[in-house]
Amino acid sequence: MHVLGRDSDSDDGASPDGGISPRTNGEGDCETDGELPPTVRIGSFLARDGSAGAAVGVDADGPHAGVVFGKRGTGKSYTLGVLAEGLGMARGVAPVVVDPMGVFGGLRAAGGRVVEPRVRPAAIPPKAWPDLLGLDPASGPGSLVWRVVADARDDSDPLASGDDSEGSDGSPSLAALRDRVADADAPAADRRAAANHLRLAESWGVFGADAPPVRRFVADGDPTVLDLAGTPEAAAGAVVRAVARGLYDARIDGEIDRLPWLLVDEAHAFFDGVADPALRTLLTRGRAPGVSLVCATQRPGALPSVAVSQSDLLVAHRLTAERDLDRLAEAEATYLAGDLASRLPTGTGEALVVDDATETAHTVRIRERRTPHGGGSPRASETEAVTGAAAESEDPR
Numbered sequence: 363m364h365v366l367g368r369d370s371d372s373d374d375g376a377s378p379d380g381g382i383s384p385r386t387n388g389e390g391d392c393e394t395d396g397e398l399p400p401t402v403r404i405g406s407f408l409a410r411d412g413s414a415g416a417a418v419g420v421d422a423d424g425p426h427a428g429v430v431f432g433k434r435g436t437g438k439s440y441t442l443g444v445l446a447e448g449l450g451m452a453r454g455v456a457p458v459v460v461d462p463m464g465v466f467g468g469l470r471a472a473g474g475r476v477v478e479p480r481v482r483p484a485a486i487p488p489k490a491w492p493d494l495l496g497l498d499p500a501s502g503p504g505s506l507v508w509r510v511v512a513d514a515r516d517d518s519d520p521l522a523s524g525d526d527s528e529g530s531d532g533s534p535s536l537a538a539l540r541d542r543v544a545d546a547d548a549p550a551a552d553r554r555a556a557a558n559h560l561r562l563a564e565s566w567g568v569f570g571a572d573a574p575p576v577r578r579f580v581a582d583g584d585p586t587v588l589d590l591a592g593t594p595e596a597a598a599g600a601v602v603r604a605v606a607r608g609l610y611d612a613r614i615d616g617e618i619d620r621l622p623w624l625l626v627d628e629a630h631a632f633f634d635g636v637a638d639p640a641l642r643t644l645l646t647r648g649r650a651p652g653v654s655l656v657c658a659t660q661r662p663g664a665l666p667s668v669a670v671s672q673s674d675l676l677v678a679h680r681l682t683a684e685r686d687l688d689r690l691a692e693a694e695a696t697y698l699a700g701d702l703a704s705r706l707p708t709g710t711g712e713a714l715v716v717d718d719a720t721e722t723a724h725t726v727r728i729r730e731r732r733t734p735h736g737g738g739s740p741r742a743s744e745t746e747a748v749t750g751a752a753a754e755s756e757d758p759r
C-alpha cells in the first residue's frame with residue numbers, strides 16, 4: 363500500500379519509499395497541498411513509553427484493499443469513521459460507508475449524507491436470486507425465480523446495456539417479476555412459493571426499479587453512509603453486492619471520475635451471502651479500475667483468506683480469539699520479524715498498522731474523530747433513567 367506517510371525527520375527507522383508523502387503537519391485530516399498526493403491522517407506513531415510520535419497517514423492517491431480488525435469495543439468502527447472523515451476531505455476520492463449498525467450518522471457533520479439505500483433488482487444477477495430469497499436454485503421455485511429474472515433482463519435491452527435512466531424501464535420491479543411468475547409455465551405450488559418469496563423481498567424495502575444509479579453515491583466527494591441498521595441480512599447483502607459491483611462497473615465504463623472507497627463495517631456478515639462475489643471482485647481486481655475496499659470486522663477468522671492476502675493495508679486492534687489470530691498470522695510477511703499477535707496493542711484506539719508498500723508494522727494511536735461516533739457499548743450508567751435520576755437528585759430546588 364502506501365500507508366504511513368511520516369514526518370521527513372522521523373527517526374523511526376525505515377525511510378519512506380515511493381508513493382509515500384512526507385507529512386509536514388499533523389493537524390488536518392487530509393493533506394492535498396502543493397505537489398503532495400492526498401494523504402489521510404489516521405493517527406500518530408505510538409512509542410513504547412506511550413508518547414505520540416509523528417503523524418501517520420494513508421496515501422489516498424491510489425486505490426487500496428485494507429482490513430481493520432479488532433475485538434468488540436477496541437475501536438474498529440471508530441477507525442473506519444476516521445478514514446471516512448479524511449477521505450471526505452481528500453480530493454479525487456469518494457467514501458461510501460456500509461453501516462449495518464447505524465453508527466456512522468455523525469459523518470453528516472463532515473458534509474456526509476446518510477441514505478437508506480435502494481438498488482435495482484436487475485443489479486442482482488439471475489443466478490444469485492434463489493440464494494438471496496433463501497431458495498434452493500435446483501428446486502422448482504428457485505429455478506423459476508432464476509428463469510424469470512433472466513427473462514426479464516433479456517427483455518429489457520436498456521438494462522442489459524447498463525442504462526441508468528431514471529425511469530422504471532431500466533430494470534424490472536419486483537411486482538413485474540411476480541407477474542412473470544404468475545404467468546409462467548410452472549406448477550402452481552412453485553409459482554405460489556416463488557411469488558411469496560418475491561413478496562417478502564419487496565417488504566425489505568431495498569429494491570426499486572427506479573432506484574438511482576449507484577454512481578450517484580460518489581457524485582461529489584462527500585461521504586455517503588448506507589444506513590442498513592435493522593435491514594434484514596439478505597437485503598443488506600443485496601445492497602452491498604449492488605453497490606460494490608456498481609462502483610466497479612462504473613469505473614470500468616468510465617462513468618465516474620473519482621476513485622471510490624467502499625468502507626464495510628461488520629464485513630464478515632457480507633462474505634457469507636449474496637455480496638460475497640462482488641466483494642471478492644473488489645479485493646482481487648478492484649484496484650485496476652481504482653476502487654478501494656476496506657473491510658472492518660471483529661471476526662477476522664470469518665473473512666476469507668483472500669481478504670487478508672489481497673490487503674495492502676492492515677489495521678489490527680486487539681484480538682484474542684485463536685481463529686482470529688490465525689487469520690492475522692496469514693498476513694505475516696517475511697519482512698515482519700516475530701509474530702504480529704504478540705505485537706498487538708491493548709488500548710482502545712490503538713492498533714498495529716501493517717503497510718505492505720513500506721514493508722513495516724507500527725503501533726499507531728488512531729486520532730480522535732472530528733465528527734460524533736455512534737458506536738460503543740451502551741452503559742447502564744449512561745441511560746436516561748440513571749442520568750435523569752442523577753439530574754433530579756442534583757436539582758437544588
Ligand SMILES: Nc1ncnc2c1ncn2[C@@H]1O[C@H](COP(=O)(O)OP(=O)(O)OP(=O)(O)O)[C@@H](O)[C@H]1O
Pocket residue numbers: 432433434435436437438439440441660710711712727728729730731735736737738739
Ligand atoms: N481512536 C480513538 N480515540 C478515542 N476514542 C476511541 C478511539 N477508538 C475507539 N474509541 C472509543 O471506543 C469506543 C468503541 O469503539 P468502536 O465503536 O469503534 O468499537 P468497535 O471495535 O467497532 O466495537 P463493536 O464491534 O462493538 O462495534 C468508541 O465509542 C469510542 O468512545
